[in-house]
Amino acid sequence: MTNKFINNEQFNYVKSQIALINDSMKKNVPEKVLMAVIDLANSRISALFPNASMEQQNMLDISKLKSDKEYNQYIEGLATYLLPFPLVTEQQLKKMFPKQKKLKLPDLESIDYSKLTYLCWNDLRSNKKFIVYELNGKLVGIEGSLTPTSKKNLCTFCNCFTEVSYFSTITKAKKSKNPDYYKAIGNLICTDSTECNQQITNVEHLTAFLSEALAK
Ligand SMILES: [Zn+2]
Numbered sequence: 597m598t599n600k601f602i603n604n605e606q607f608n609y610v611k612s613q614i615a616l617i618n619d620s621m622k623k624n625v626p627e628k629v630l631m632a633v634i635d636l637a638n639s640r641i642s643a644l645f646p647n648a649s650m651e652q653q654n655m656l657d658i659s660k661l662k663s664d665k666e667y668n669q670y671i672e673g674l675a676t677y678l679l680p681f682p683l684v685t686e687q688q689l690k691k692m693f694p695k696q697k698k699l700k701l702p703d704l705e706s707i708d709y710s711k712l713t714y715l716c717w718n719d720l721r722s723n724k725k726f727i728v729y730e731l732n733g734k735l736v737g738i739e740g741s742l743t744p745t746s747k748k749n750l751c752t753f754c755n756c757f758t759e760v761s762y763f764s765t766i767t768k769a770k771k772s773k774n775p776d777y778y779k780a781i782g783n784l785i786c787t788d789s790t791e792c793n794q795q796i797t798n799v800e801h802l803t804a805f806l807s808e809a810l811a812k
Contacts, residue, residue: 600679601652604713606644607678609797613637614658614667621664634659681712682730692737693726702726713796714753716789718742725763729799731806738809740765744787752783753802754795760784768812781808 602610620633638658642648645656655674661667686701693699702717715728728737743762751760764782771777783805786792796802 600677601645601648602674602677603679604681604711604793605796605799607674608795609644610641610656610674611671612797613641614671617658618664618667675710678710680709681707681715682735683709684715684728684735688735689728689737692728692735693739696739712793713799714789714793714802716792725761727806729802729806731803731810736806736810738765738806740782745784749784751786751792751795752805753785754792754797755801756786756792756795758791758795759787761787765809767809770812781805 614637617630617634617637620630625633641656641658642653645652648656655677658667658670661670684704686704689701690696690699700717700719700721702715707715713729716726718725723742724739725742726737726739728735730736740763743764745760745762748757749760750757761784762782763785764780767779767781769777769779783801786795
């Protein structure tokens with residue numbers, strides 16, 4: 597059995613490092629410069645997996661790869677070690693969003709769970725967006741309103757310059773003496789969450805946002 601150990605965002609990060617190398621190769625940079633780019637990419641990849649076994653370290657090592665073809669084979673090989681997003685049922689999702697009596701659910705069967713950092717879908721009737729993520733070992737969900745923007749901008753989650761929407765959510769924060777108190781937080785994030793999942797290379801901003809939204 598294959599021991600899966602790579603998260604979607606880590607896989608994207610490795611791919612981004614390989615893209616940097618391919619880019620330098622295409623530009624025909626001097627051999628020394630290319631070597632430095634490869635060295636740096638290799639150490640970044642290795643730093644991403646501090647707990648990797650010897651076998652995993654060998655698999656991740658890119659120092660011996662030479663051609664485009666070898667880099668592609670490397671990526672394809674790593675893809676078989678992708679940890680899928682936890683399987684989630686419609687029942688679980690309904691429990692996560694109890695206030696939504698007519699919760700619109702995503703088509704769970706059409707999702708490629710190996711290419712997901714976070715699960716996300718929209719309800720266009722109500723302009724709502726739902727985000728589900730495994731935070732500290734537990735599946736959590738937040739809902740918020742979605743406002744499209746007309747300009748491209750940086751997505752808070754994946755840090756790519758792309759078509760974004762403003763996602764705003766009411767946090768769980770309460771002030772004991774004021775039952776009417778509520779606090780909203782918002783971020784510009786990719787309009788297309790499939791694209792975001794293909795681009796996200798670390799979960800720092802995603803988890804910070806979710807933690808703030810869910811903090812009581
Ligand atoms: Zn994004």
